[in-house]
Every structure is written in structure tokens, then in C-alpha cells.
Amino acid sequence: MLFCIRDDDTSFFTDPDELERAYGELSKWGPISLAVVPFHRAGTSKGVPEKFRGRWSVHPLHENRQLVDYLRGGVTDGRYEIMLHGYYHDEPDGRREFEDRDDLAHRVADGRKYLEDVLGCRIRVFVPPRNTIGREGLTAIAREGLHLGGAAGVRSGWPLLSPRTWALWFRLRRWRRQGGAGTPWVLDLEDHREIPGNAVTPLSTVAQNEAILRSAIAVDGVFCAATHYWELGVPSRHPGDPLVGEQLRRLIDLARSSPRTTWQSVGDVVSSAMRVSRTSAPCAV
Numbered sequence: 416m417l418f419c420i421r422d423d424d425t426s427f428f429t430d431p432d433e434l435e436r437a438y439g440e441l442s443k444w445g446p447i448s449l450a451v452v453p454f455h456r457a458g459t460s461k462g463v464p465e466k467f468r469g470r471w472s473v474h475p476l477h478e479n480r481q482l483v484d485y486l487r488g489g490v491t492d493g494r495y496e497i498m499l500h501g502y503y504h505d506e507p508d509g510r511r512e513f514e515d516r517d518d519l520a521h522r523v524a525d526g527r528k529y530l531e532d533v534l535g536c537r538i539r540v541f542v543p544p545r546n547t548i549g550r551e552g553l554t555a556i557a558r559e560g561l562h563l564g565g566a567a568g569v570r571s572g573w574p575l576l577s578p579r580t581w582a583l584w585f586r587l588r589r590w591r592r593q594g595g596a597g598t599p600w601v602l603d604l605e606d607h608r609e610i611p612g613n614a615v616t617p618l619s620t621v622a623q624n625e626a627i628l629r630s631a632i633a634v635d636g637v638f639c640a641a642t643h644y645w646e647l648g649v650p651s652r653h654p655g656d657p658l659v660g661e662q663l664r665r666l667i668d669l670a671r672s673s674p675r676t677t678w679q680s681v682g683d684v685v686s687s688a689m690r691v692s693r694t695s696a697p698c699a700v
């Protein structure tokens with residue numbers, strides 16, 4: 416079973432001390448894949464400090480020199496992987512950035528090149544802001560040779576005329592009808608792959624995430640925990656469940672307790688994992 420951790424919203428606004436508090440220790444055990452915003456617009460995201468919210472000013476990552484140095488060091492040490500997380504992240508028109516816009520190809524290509532130049536790394540994965548993407552966004556990432564952190568699905572851009580779309584759809588439906596938890600595979604859409612994230616937030620539950628992780632271990636699949644460094648100290652909304660950071664820690668402990676687990680970066684998992692496709696279906700689906 417391949418295990419990975421995705422953390423969204425690193426940007427100009429991130430204090431490297433926050434990342435170090437969140438992942439300094441954990442990243443010695445396995446890599447953390449950070450979804451980074453190249454030019455964060457100070458809108459409504461909780462990753463934007465309150466005093467900046469609603470100003471709509473644009474903040475390039477390289478203007479936070481301390482953070483850039485910290486990330487470059489983490490990449491060099493193999494503790495962090497960098498993924499692309501939108502371009503501006505927040506938009507004043509109220510629509511989600513990668514939902515439906517006519518310049519997404521430019522945003523993906525330019526954002527990717529910028530992050531690769533500033534941080535000295537290679538980007539393999541795109542994570543859409545607020546987990547929302549559409550057909551044009553998928554086309555844009557495929558053109559750049561990137562994979563998707565998340566699962567788009569039929570309603571959010573899988574090509575309706577592709578046999579692969581419906582082969583996947585039927586296989587996943589059968590999995591769920593058999594009582595399968597989550598989606599413990601990488602999904603192969605031919606021009607890109609998708610790796611579903613399992614949210615670790617105040618709204619998630621330990622029981623549900625542990626059930627999905629156990630099923631991923633049982634089918635020798637994949638499990639990607641998706642969280643935010645700025646939320647790890649927040650209590651769960653579910654009585655009896657621990658802080659978000661403690662939820663993440665419990666999932667890590669469970670994953671590491673299985674001798675069948677390999678902890679890799681999201682980019683490595685999505686590039687190498689056994690995947691659901693027309694020609695290579697995992698045995699349990």
C-alpha cells in the first residue's frame with residue numbers, strides 16, 4: 416500500500432515556522448507534498464491572514480524570502496515535494512479559480528514554470544483550489560504533463576465520449592456497491608492520472624478515515640491524506656474526535672503499523688501506483 420500526505424495552501428502568507436512546527440518531525444519519517452500557490456490573491460481563503468483578507472492584492476511567493484529558502488532546503492533534503500495549487504487561489508468574482516475560466520492553460524503553464532524556477536524543483540502534480548476543477552482545467556494540466564491531486568469525476572470534466580471514463584465509472588460504482596470505502600486507487604484517465612485525497616479537517620471523522628485506510632491496506636492500494644498546516648491545531652467538530660493534527664498522526668501511526676505500507680510523495684505515488692484503467696484493473700475492483 417502506498418501512503419502519502421498532501422498539504423494545501425503554502426503561499427507568500429506562510430511563515431516557515433508554521434510548516435516546521437507542523438512537519439519538522441513528521442517529514443523525517445516520510446515526505447510531505449505541499450500544494451503551493453504561486454501568486455496568492457488576498458481574498459477569502461483561511462490561509463490568508465485576517466488583516467489581508469478581502470484586499471485582493473496579489474502576493475508572489477518569491478517576496479517571502481525566508482519561506483523560499485526554507486522550501487528549497489526541504490526539497491533538497493527530500494522532506495518536501497512541491498505541487499502547483501492554482502495560480503491566484505482566490506478570485507474577486509466569487510467563482511472558484513479553476514471551475515470555468517478561459518485562461519487556465521496560461522495559469523497552469525506560467526504557475527508551474529514560476530514555482531520550478533523559484534524553488535528549484537520539478538512539478539508533477541496540480542491541486543485545484545477548493546478542490547474544484549472542470550473540463551478546461553483538466554485539459555490544461557494534461558497539456559503540461561501534470562497529474563491531478565484529487566478526483567474530478569464525470570460531473571467535473573472527465574470526457575463524456577471516452578470509453579475510459581465509463582469503464583472507471585462502472586468499476587468505482589461496483590466498488591461502492593460492494594461496500595468499499597473511499598477510492599483506494601490512482602485513476603488513469605489516459606492523458607493524466609488522478610489521486611483522490613482523503614480530507615483530514617475539523618469535519619472529517621477518525622473512524623471514516625481509518626476505515627478507508629484499512630481498506631487501502633487490504634487491497635494494496637493507495638491512501639492520500641489531505642490537510643492544511645494552518646488547521647492542524649483546530650478541534651474536530653465531532654464530539655470525542657481529537658484535534659485535526661492528532662487525527663493526521665493517528666492515520667500515520669496506522670499506516671506505519673502495516674509492514675505493507677510504503678510512504679512516498681504524492682508525485683511518486685501517482686506516477687508509479689497500480690491504477691484503475693481499462694487495461695490494468697486492480698484485483699478487488
Ligand SMILES: [Zn+2]
Pocket residue numbers: 423424500504543544545
Ligand atoms: Zn487551497
